[in-house]
Amino acid sequence: MKIRNIISPVSFVALAFTAAAASAGSLGGQLSDPPVTRPAPQFSWTGPYAGISAGVTRSKHRRNITETRQETRPYTKTDLYNDIQAAGGCASFEPVYQLTHQDGTEDPYQSACETIAEGTPDDTWNDWLIDDAEPVIIDEQEVAGTESYRRSQATWGLFAGYRHQFASNLVLGGELAYNKAGSLDSFEAKTQVGYALGRFLPYAAAGIDLTKSQAVYGVGLDYALTNRWLAGAEYTRADKTKADRINLKLGLRF
Numbered sequence: 694m695k696i697r698n699i700i701s702p703v704s705f706v707a708l709a710f711t712a713a714a715a716s717a718g719s720l721g722g723q724l725s726d727p728p729v730t731r732p733a734p735q736f737s738w739t740g741p742y743a744g745i746s747a748g749v750t751r752s753k754h755r756r757n758i759t760e761t762r763q764e765t766r767p768y769t770k771t772d773l774y775n776d777i778q779a780a781g782g783c784a785s786f787e788p789v790y791q792l793t794h795q796d797g798t799e800d801p802y803q804s805a806c807e808t809i810a811e812g813t814p815d816d817t818w819n820d821w822l823i824d825d826a827e828p829v830i831i832d833e834q835e836v837a838g839t840e841s842y843r844r845s846q847a848t849w850g851l852f853a854g855y856r857h858q859f860a861s862n863l864v865l866g867g868e869l870a871y872n873k874a875g876s877l878d879s880f881e882a883k884t885q886v887g888y889a890l891g892r893f894l895p896y897a898a899a900g901i902d903l904t905k906s907q908a909v910y911g912v913g914l915d916y917a918l919t920n921r922w923l924a925g926a927e928y929t930r931a932d933k934t935k936a937d938r939i940n941l942k943l944g945l946r947f
Contacts, residue, residue, distance in 0.1 A: 736917060738864050738889050743853035744923075744944025750848045750874035752936040753841060760837045767795065768826035770809065770818040777810045791824040846875040848938060854885070862889040864896065872938065879904045881929075885913075892917040898929070907933040913942075921946050 770792060777783055783806035790809070793801045801824075854868030866885040871878070880903045887896025894917075899910040913927035925942045 736889075736892055736920070738856050738858040738887075738894055738917075740946050741853070741855045742923065742944045742946045744851075744942055746848075746850045746852060746870075746872070746927075746940040746942045748848045748938060748940035749845055750872070750877075750936055750938040751843050751845045752874070752877075752934060753843055755839050755841050757836045758838045758840055759834045762833045762835060764831045764833065765828040766831070767822045768829055770804075770821040770823065771814050772829060773823050773826075774809055774812065774814050774818065777806065783807055783810055792821045793824055795820050795822050846877075848872055848874040848940065850940065852942065852944070856885070856887075858889050863887075864889050864894060866896075868898070868900075872940075874936075874938070881909055883909065894925075898927070902931055905931070905933060907931055911938075915942070915944075917946075 773786075773790065777786060780786070786806045789803050789805055791801060791803055850870055850872035852868055852870040854866055856864050856866035858864045864885070864887040866887070868881075868883050868885060870881045870883065872881070873879075881900055882903060883898045883900030885896045885898045887894050894915040895912070896915070897910075897912050899908070901907070902909050909929055909931050911927060911929035913925055915923050915925035917923050923942075923944045923946060925944075927940050927942060929938045929940070930936070931938075
Protein backbone atom coordinates (compact mmCIF):
# COMPACT_ATOMS: atom_id res chain seq x y z
CA MET A 694 0.00 0.00 0.00
CA LYS A 695 2.79 2.45 0.82
CA ILE A 696 4.64 1.59 -2.45
CA ARG A 697 1.50 2.28 -4.54
CA ASN A 698 1.01 5.65 -2.90
CA ILE A 699 4.57 6.69 -3.72
CA ILE A 700 4.45 5.54 -7.37
CA SER A 701 1.19 7.23 -8.12
CA PRO A 702 2.42 10.83 -7.54
CA VAL A 703 5.62 10.13 -9.46
CA SER A 704 3.69 8.80 -12.43
CA PHE A 705 1.47 11.86 -12.46
CA VAL A 706 4.47 14.20 -12.53
CA ALA A 707 6.08 12.22 -15.39
CA LEU A 708 2.94 12.31 -17.44
CA ALA A 709 2.56 16.05 -16.91
CA PHE A 710 6.16 16.68 -17.94
CA THR A 711 5.74 14.57 -21.07
CA ALA A 712 2.59 16.44 -22.09
CA ALA A 713 4.27 19.82 -21.57
CA ALA A 714 7.28 18.80 -23.63
CA ALA A 715 5.05 17.59 -26.44
CA SER A 716 3.09 20.87 -26.40
CA ALA A 717 6.29 22.94 -26.49
CA GLY A 718 7.60 20.88 -29.38
CA SER A 719 4.40 21.50 -31.30
CA LEU A 720 4.60 25.27 -30.77
CA GLY A 721 8.28 25.31 -31.64
CA GLY A 722 7.54 23.51 -34.91
CA GLN A 723 4.95 26.14 -35.88
CA LEU A 724 7.30 29.11 -35.18
CA SER A 725 10.16 27.63 -37.22
CA ASP A 726 8.24 27.70 -40.56
CA PRO A 727 7.64 31.39 -41.61
CA PRO A 728 5.66 32.04 -44.84
CA VAL A 729 7.71 32.10 -48.07
CA THR A 730 7.56 35.34 -50.11
CA ARG A 731 8.45 34.91 -53.80
CA PRO A 732 9.81 37.96 -55.69
CA ALA A 733 7.80 39.16 -58.70
CA PRO A 734 9.32 38.10 -62.05
CA GLN A 735 11.49 40.82 -63.67
CA PHE A 736 10.15 42.33 -66.94
CA SER A 737 12.20 41.47 -70.03
CA TRP A 738 12.27 43.14 -73.46
CA THR A 739 13.30 39.90 -75.16
CA GLY A 740 11.03 38.80 -78.00
CA PRO A 741 9.44 39.82 -81.31
CA TYR A 742 7.09 42.78 -81.70
CA ALA A 743 5.13 44.66 -84.39
CA GLY A 744 2.91 47.72 -84.62
CA ILE A 745 1.83 50.92 -86.30
CA SER A 746 3.20 54.46 -86.22
CA ALA A 747 2.03 57.99 -87.03
CA GLY A 748 3.79 61.33 -86.99
CA VAL A 749 5.24 64.05 -89.18
CA THR A 750 8.14 64.20 -91.66
CA ARG A 751 9.90 67.50 -92.33
CA SER A 752 11.87 67.20 -95.57
CA LYS A 753 14.26 69.54 -97.36
CA HIS A 754 13.65 70.59 -100.99
CA ARG A 755 15.09 72.99 -103.55
CA ARG A 756 13.28 75.20 -106.04
CA ASN A 757 14.22 77.65 -108.77
CA ILE A 758 14.06 81.38 -108.23
CA THR A 759 12.65 82.99 -111.40
CA GLU A 760 12.71 86.60 -112.46
CA THR A 761 10.42 88.19 -115.03
CA ARG A 762 12.05 90.50 -117.51
CA GLN A 763 10.09 92.77 -119.83
CA GLU A 764 11.31 93.80 -123.24
CA THR A 765 9.66 96.09 -125.77
CA ARG A 766 10.01 96.33 -129.51
CA PRO A 767 8.22 98.25 -132.24
CA TYR A 768 4.93 97.01 -133.68
CA THR A 769 5.69 95.73 -137.17
CA LYS A 770 3.76 94.92 -140.32
CA THR A 771 4.08 91.22 -139.42
CA ASP A 772 2.48 91.87 -136.01
CA LEU A 773 -0.43 93.68 -137.67
CA TYR A 774 -0.94 90.79 -140.10
CA ASN A 775 -0.99 88.24 -137.28
CA ASP A 776 -3.51 90.30 -135.27
CA ILE A 777 -5.79 90.67 -138.30
CA GLN A 778 -5.75 86.91 -138.90
CA ALA A 779 -6.45 86.20 -135.22
CA ALA A 780 -9.44 88.62 -135.27
CA GLY A 781 -10.84 87.07 -138.46
CA GLY A 782 -10.64 90.21 -140.62
CA CYS A 783 -10.30 93.98 -140.62
CA ALA A 784 -13.65 94.82 -139.03
CA SER A 785 -12.05 96.03 -135.78
CA PHE A 786 -8.99 97.64 -137.38
CA GLU A 787 -8.22 100.96 -139.03
CA PRO A 788 -8.93 100.94 -142.77
CA VAL A 789 -5.52 102.42 -143.67
CA TYR A 790 -2.12 102.28 -141.92
CA GLN A 791 0.99 104.41 -142.29
CA LEU A 792 4.19 102.32 -142.49
CA THR A 793 7.77 103.53 -141.96
CA HIS A 794 10.94 101.60 -142.66
CA GLN A 795 12.93 101.15 -139.41
CA ASP A 796 16.25 101.94 -141.12
CA GLY A 797 14.87 104.92 -143.02
CA THR A 798 16.33 103.55 -146.25
CA GLU A 799 12.92 103.44 -147.94
CA ASP A 800 10.16 105.97 -148.19
CA PRO A 801 7.10 105.65 -145.93
CA TYR A 802 3.85 104.52 -147.52
CA GLN A 803 0.25 103.79 -146.71
CA SER A 804 -1.43 100.41 -146.99
CA ALA A 805 -5.05 99.36 -146.63
CA CYS A 806 -5.89 96.84 -143.93
CA GLU A 807 -7.39 94.49 -146.53
CA THR A 808 -4.17 94.61 -148.57
CA ILE A 809 -2.08 93.64 -145.54
CA ALA A 810 -4.55 90.88 -144.61
CA GLU A 811 -4.36 89.34 -148.09
CA GLY A 812 -0.59 89.58 -148.33
CA THR A 813 2.04 86.92 -147.72
CA PRO A 814 4.46 87.84 -144.93
CA ASP A 815 8.20 87.51 -145.48
CA ASP A 816 11.30 88.64 -143.62
CA THR A 817 11.10 92.17 -145.02
CA TRP A 818 7.78 92.76 -143.24
CA ASN A 819 9.63 92.93 -139.90
CA ASP A 820 11.51 96.00 -141.17
CA TRP A 821 8.29 98.01 -141.62
CA LEU A 822 6.88 99.69 -138.52
CA ILE A 823 3.25 100.71 -138.02
CA ASP A 824 3.11 104.40 -137.14
CA ASP A 825 1.43 105.39 -133.84
CA ALA A 826 1.07 101.74 -132.75
CA GLU A 827 1.71 100.63 -129.19
CA PRO A 828 5.00 98.73 -128.80
CA VAL A 829 5.03 94.99 -128.30
CA ILE A 830 5.77 94.02 -124.67
CA ILE A 831 7.52 90.69 -124.20
CA ASP A 832 7.61 89.02 -120.77
CA GLU A 833 10.52 86.64 -120.33
CA GLN A 834 11.14 84.50 -117.27
CA GLU A 835 14.63 83.34 -116.45
CA VAL A 836 16.11 81.29 -113.58
CA ALA A 837 18.07 83.59 -111.28
CA GLY A 838 19.13 80.87 -108.83
CA THR A 839 17.83 78.25 -106.41
CA GLU A 840 16.72 78.23 -102.80
CA SER A 841 16.09 75.51 -100.22
CA TYR A 842 12.94 75.15 -98.16
CA ARG A 843 11.39 72.62 -95.77
CA ARG A 844 7.98 71.02 -96.08
CA SER A 845 6.10 69.11 -93.37
CA GLN A 846 3.90 66.13 -94.23
CA ALA A 847 1.81 63.75 -92.16
CA THR A 848 3.40 60.30 -91.88
CA TRP A 849 2.08 56.83 -91.09
CA GLY A 850 3.79 53.48 -91.10
CA LEU A 851 4.24 49.87 -89.98
CA PHE A 852 7.12 48.25 -88.12
CA ALA A 853 8.25 44.83 -86.89
CA GLY A 854 11.36 43.63 -85.11
CA TYR A 855 13.05 41.49 -82.48
CA ARG A 856 14.94 42.42 -79.30
CA HIS A 857 17.09 40.52 -76.84
CA GLN A 858 17.76 41.71 -73.29
CA PHE A 859 20.97 40.53 -71.65
CA ALA A 860 21.59 40.03 -67.93
CA SER A 861 23.36 43.41 -67.84
CA ASN A 862 20.08 45.06 -69.08
CA LEU A 863 21.74 45.80 -72.43
CA VAL A 864 19.17 45.37 -75.22
CA LEU A 865 20.08 44.65 -78.85
CA GLY A 866 17.53 44.48 -81.64
CA GLY A 867 16.71 44.77 -85.30
CA GLU A 868 13.69 46.40 -86.94
CA LEU A 869 12.11 46.70 -90.39
CA ALA A 870 9.87 49.72 -90.98
CA TYR A 871 7.69 51.12 -93.76
CA ASN A 872 6.78 54.82 -93.72
CA LYS A 873 4.65 56.90 -96.09
CA ALA A 874 4.78 60.71 -96.14
CA GLY A 875 2.54 62.18 -98.82
CA SER A 876 3.51 60.45 -102.07
CA LEU A 877 6.91 59.35 -100.74
CA ASP A 878 7.49 55.77 -99.53
CA SER A 879 10.46 54.49 -97.55
CA PHE A 880 11.55 51.01 -96.44
CA GLU A 881 14.11 50.98 -93.64
CA ALA A 882 16.23 48.31 -91.94
CA LYS A 883 17.70 49.42 -88.60
CA THR A 884 19.63 48.01 -85.66
CA GLN A 885 18.93 49.17 -82.11
CA VAL A 886 21.10 49.42 -79.00
CA GLY A 887 19.33 50.25 -75.75
CA TYR A 888 19.43 49.90 -71.98
CA ALA A 889 16.43 48.55 -70.10
CA LEU A 890 15.21 50.61 -67.16
CA GLY A 891 12.44 48.30 -66.05
CA ARG A 892 9.52 49.01 -68.36
CA PHE A 893 11.33 51.95 -70.00
CA LEU A 894 13.70 51.33 -72.91
CA PRO A 895 15.73 54.27 -74.27
CA TYR A 896 17.66 53.30 -77.41
CA ALA A 897 19.71 54.53 -80.35
CA ALA A 898 19.07 53.28 -83.88
CA ALA A 899 20.99 53.29 -87.17
CA GLY A 900 20.41 51.64 -90.53
CA ILE A 901 19.63 52.22 -94.19
CA ASP A 902 16.71 53.53 -96.20
CA LEU A 903 16.45 50.88 -98.93
CA THR A 904 14.27 53.12 -101.14
CA LYS A 905 16.80 55.93 -101.52
CA SER A 906 19.98 54.05 -100.54
CA GLN A 907 20.80 56.44 -97.74
CA ALA A 908 21.80 56.10 -94.10
CA VAL A 909 19.24 56.78 -91.37
CA TYR A 910 19.84 57.22 -87.66
CA GLY A 911 17.99 58.38 -84.58
CA VAL A 912 16.90 57.79 -80.99
CA GLY A 913 13.76 56.50 -79.34
CA LEU A 914 12.02 55.65 -76.08
CA ASP A 915 9.59 52.75 -75.57
CA TYR A 916 7.42 52.01 -72.56
CA ALA A 917 5.76 48.68 -71.82
CA LEU A 918 2.13 49.46 -71.01
CA THR A 919 1.58 45.79 -70.15
CA ASN A 920 3.61 42.64 -70.68
CA ARG A 921 2.37 42.65 -74.29
CA TRP A 922 1.46 46.23 -75.28
CA LEU A 923 4.10 48.93 -75.75
CA ALA A 924 4.04 52.60 -76.73
CA GLY A 925 6.88 54.87 -77.72
CA ALA A 926 8.28 57.80 -79.65
CA GLU A 927 11.13 57.89 -82.15
CA TYR A 928 13.13 60.56 -83.97
CA THR A 929 14.87 59.63 -87.24
CA ARG A 930 17.04 61.65 -89.64
CA ALA A 931 17.95 60.71 -93.22
CA ASP A 932 21.52 61.39 -94.32
CA LYS A 933 21.05 62.49 -97.96
CA THR A 934 17.64 64.14 -98.01
CA LYS A 935 18.08 65.64 -94.51
CA ALA A 936 14.50 64.63 -93.75
CA ASP A 937 13.53 64.65 -90.05
CA ARG A 938 10.77 62.33 -88.86
CA ILE A 939 9.05 62.11 -85.48
CA ASN A 940 6.79 59.10 -84.98
CA LEU A 941 4.53 57.95 -82.15
CA LYS A 942 4.41 54.16 -81.99
CA LEU A 943 1.98 51.55 -80.67
CA GLY A 944 3.05 47.92 -80.74
CA LEU A 945 2.28 44.40 -79.58
CA ARG A 946 4.88 41.99 -78.17
CA PHE A 947 4.58 38.29 -79.00
